Amino acid sequence: MHQDIAMSRRRVTIDDVAKLAGVSYQTVSRVINNQPHVSPATKQRVQEVIAETGYRPSPIARSLVTARTATIGLVVPDISNPFFSAIARGVEQVAYTHGYSVLLCNTGEDASRELEVLHTLDERYVDGVIVCGLREDDAPLQQALAHFRAAVMVNRRFADETVPAILVDDVLGGYLATQHLLQLGHTAIGFIAGPTTSYSGIKRLQGYEQALTEAGIERRDDWVHYCIPTVAGGEAAVHSLLANHPELSALFCYNDLIAVSALRACATVGRRIPEDLAVVGYDDIMLATLVSPPLTSCHVPRMELGNQAVSTLLNCINDEADRCGETVITPELVIRASTVGVDLAV
Amino acid sequence: MHQDIAMSRRRVTIDDVAKLAGVSYQTVSRVINNQPHVSPATKQRVQEVIAETGYRPSPIARSLVTARTATIGLVVPDISNPFFSAIARGVEQVAYTHGYSVLLCNTGEDASRELEVLHTLDERYVDGVIVCGLREDDAPLQQALAHFRAAVMVNRRFADETVPAILVDDVLGGYLATQHLLQLGHTAIGFIAGPTTSYSGIKRLQGYEQALTEAGIERRDDWVHYCIPTVAGGEAAVHSLLANHPELSALFCYNDLIAVSALRACATVGRRIPEDLAVVGYDDIMLATLVSPPLTSCHVPRMELGNQAVSTLLNCINDEADRCGETVITPELVIRASTVGVDLAV
DNA sequence: ATGAAAGCGCTAACAT
DNA sequence: ATGTTAGCGCTTTCAT
Numbered sequence: 147m148h149q150d151i152a153m154s155r156r157r158v159t160i161d162d163v164a165k166l167a168g169v170s171y172q173t174v175s176r177v178i179n180n181q182p183h184v185s186p187a188t189k190q191r192v193q194e195v196i197a198e199t200g201y202r203p204s205p206i207a208r209s210l211v212t213a214r215t216a217t218i219g220l221v222v223p224d225i226s227n228p229f230f231s232a233i234a235r236g237v238e239q240v241a242y243t244h245g246y247s248v249l250l251c252n253t254g255e256d257a258s259r260e261l262e263v264l265h266t267l268d269e270r271y272v273d274g275v276i277v278c279g280l281r282e283d284d285a286p287l288q289q290a291l292a293h294f295r296a297a298v299m300v301n302r303r304f305a306d307e308t309v310p311a312i313l314v315d316d317v318l319g320g321y322l323a324t325q326h327l328l329q330l331g332h333t334a335i336g337f338i339a340g341p342t343t344s345y346s347g348i349k350r351l352q353g354y355e356q357a358l359t360e361a362g363i364e365r366r367d368d369w370v371h372y373c374i375p376t377v378a379g380g381e382a383a384v385h386s387l388l389a390n391h392p393e394l395s396a397l398f399c400y401n402d403l404i405a406v407s408a409l410r411a412c413a414t415v416g417r418r419i420p421e422d423l424a425v426v427g428y429d430d431i432m433l434a435t436l437v438s439p440p441l442t443s444c445h446v447p448r449m450e451l452g453n454q455a456v457s458t459l460l461n462c463i464n465d466e467a468d469r470c471g472e473t474v475i476t477p478e479l480v481i482r483a484s485t486v487g488v489d490l491a492v
Numbered sequence: 493m494h495q496d497i498a499m500s501r502r503r504v505t506i507d508d509v510a511k512l513a514g515v516s517y518q519t520v521s522r523v524i525n526n527q528p529h530v531s532p533a534t535k536q537r538v539q540e541v542i543a544e545t546g547y548r549p550s551p552i553a554r555s556l557v558t559a560r561t562a563t564i565g566l567v568v569p570d571i572s573n574p575f576f577s578a579i580a581r582g583v584e585q586v587a588y589t590h591g592y593s594v595l596l597c598n599t600g601e602d603a604s605r606e607l608e609v610l611h612t613l614d615e616r617y618v619d620g621v622i623v624c625g626l627r628e629d630d631a632p633l634q635q636a637l638a639h640f641r642a643a644v645m646v647n648r649r650f651a652d653e654t655v656p657a658i659l660v661d662d663v664l665g666g667y668l669a670t671q672h673l674l675q676l677g678h679t680a681i682g683f684i685a686g687p688t689t690s691y692s693g694i695k696r697l698q699g700y701e702q703a704l705t706e707a708g709i710e711r712r713d714d715w716v717h718y719c720i721p722t723v724a725g726g727e728a729a730v731h732s733l734l735a736n737h738p739e740l741s742a743l744f745c746y747n748d749l750i751a752v753s754a755l756r757a758c759a760t761v762g763r764r765i766p767e768d769l770a771v772v773g774y775d776d777i778m779l780a781t782l783v784s785p786p787l788t789s790c791h792v793p794r795m796e797l798g799n800q801a802v803s804t805l806l807n808c809i810n811d812e813a814d815r816c817g818e819t820v821i822t823p824e825l826v827i828r829a830s831t832v833g834v835d836l837a838v
Numbered sequence: 839a840t841g842a843a844a845g846c847g848c849t850a851a852c853a854t
Numbered sequence: 855a856t857g858t859t860a861g862c863g864c865t866t867t868c869a870t
Contacts, residue, residue: 170858250584
């Protein structure tokens with residue numbers, strides 16, 4: 147009936163190691179947790195047995211007593227969206243180096259699903275969660291996040307700052323984009339603004355207005371159009387804006403996809419870029435470098451967002467409250483041929 | 493000293509519920525696991541208490557005894573690569589509906605890191621793993637995968653078929669792409685083949701050759717160039733192939749990024765597409781629809797790969813061996829303006 | 839139909 | 855420096 151441990155399929159336990167090393171299993175526990183009060187000789191013997199048997203402690207059993215899992219939850223609207231997958235990469239990177247694993251949850255842009263997955267993560271006793279994007283009612287989310295030992299939001303914040311957030315300075319981004327166009331001599335600059343409800347859209351609009359104001363240019367409501375932030379969504383908005391306002395010589399777009407639809411619209415009606423219309427995008431996704439002409443775009447360091455989110459989360463988990471406030475990431479304008487005549491990207 | 497449960501910050505346990513319902517905690521266990529031998533009255537009373545207290549069983553404690561975690565590991569080379577993030581979305585989707593969570597592991601294209609994360613996943617007692625891509629020594633990986641209750645590979649296979657795999661029929665893809673060009677009347681068709689070591693590259697080459705052979709066209713080695721499968725990587729390969737072989741009227745590219753570099757190369761030297769050169773890409777990433785002209789490309793249903801991977805994995809976990817073989821996903825050619833004169837995408 | 843007891847593998851007091 | 859004793863919250867025998 148009895149099988150030799152080496153032969154058995156069963157995992158090696160702390161008890162097996164203790165017996166083989168001729169000590170109590172508490173001593174083994176001390177060794178694997180690097181605790182004091184173990185004689186060097188014993189320690190070495192135990193370590194040898196561990197090496198021989200290939201023993202590794204069960205994180206499950208450990209979690210049951212420590213109430214920690216060394217796991218964090220990552221909640222994103224859509225992992226196949228390059229914006230979020232880059233964040234995910236940044237998150238995984240830093241988490242892994244700190245011994246944490248990442249549970250990935252996709253909400254499919256669905257608010258109720260977001261609460262559901264948080265529920266699941268809570269059940270699974272994750273040590274903390276990182277929640278990305280999705281504009282919706284704050285109250286239910288805030289309540290859900292209160293269950294966790296720690297939580298961080300990316301690209302979103304609560305008014306009362308109860309949850310640390312990693313934010314992009316979109317006001318600055320909008321300002322830089324617009325300022326660049328102003329410096330090139332443009333005075334009639336339109337803005338395709340994305341969804342009206344978008345938090346970052348509102349901030350980019352502020353930056354746009356701020357730059358215009360500084361330049362002493364009147365801000366006109368009819369120069370601003372809203373749309374769904376996709377290539378298809380931008381098409382109609384761009385067409386109508388350009389048709390109704392032939393005076394516009396430049397366009398700032400909420401994101402690169404919309405900027406691409408501007409490129410297309412111009413190709414259709416025979417307007418040259420940047421001679422007849424200068425175009426600035428936002429996000430600086432890979433696509434921006436690949437269309438022709440390549441897009442001037444506001445670069446958002448997405449992996450950096452993920453890195454910062456984890457760092458902040460781990461600080462909160464470890465009660466290092468000093469780094470649990472709001473972190474602002476600064477975007478940078480990358481200038482390419484859609485605003486300046488020469489194709490810098492070769 | 494004693495705190496009322498409702499007031500306490502401590503999680504509600506099965507014991508609390510049992511006491512409040514006036515039954516043994518075994519009975520509560522029966523109720524939450526839908527086991528028989530509980531009287532309707534008792535069952536209802538217990539369920540009421542569960543609802544009142546908001547009790548939810550601890551998956552940790554449960555895992556400790558069942559040796560299952562309802563968690564699967566997903567190993568990808570780079571989650572920020574659209575190919576893998578789409579797979580990840582497919583994986584998460586199906587896993588979630590079956591009550592499984594997904595631990596995300598990024599290997600950064602590093603083979604040793606791949607083994608490391610598998611080690612971690614093994615420690616964490618995941619119920620199974622899905623490993624995507626990365627061409628490397630089979631032996632160490634195969635050995636690592638043997639530790640798991642279940643494992644599935646995506647876009648990769650072991651010769652002995654010990655591990656179920658989800659594969660794309662790349663021979664077919666290469667065949668369809670080439671056949672399409674042949675049907676348009678092209679007889680001199682080049683192939684930019686991606687990395688020489690690429691498993692899928694070799695298969696696409698086979699499909700390319702097969703189509704040529706069927707059409708009675710001699711396959712010429714110097715019509716095939718290899719390169720790193722990026723826009724930058726393709727640039728040199730495309731230039732040299734076109735410069736040395738002006739007879740080529742069509743180009744089949746290993747992926748869409750290389751196809752984009754073909755578009756660029758032609759723009760530089762003034763060759764029109766598709767009149768002077770027809771171009772076919774592969775993967776059908778979003779970019780394919782956005783460049784001009786839009787790319788004819790071989791569509792690979794990436795989310796479907798993820799869906800199938802989880803389905804297969806869950807079958808293996810549950811010992812339903814019937815669905816644990818190799819699954820082949822069929823790609824489809826999407827025809828756009830880079831091969832036919834009219835811009836179908838408007 | 840219900841309960842009592844044992845144990846999953848580990849850590850954290852408290853001994854000695 | 856080492857061992858003993860309790861649990862962590864649950865499922866699984868085995869009784870009743």
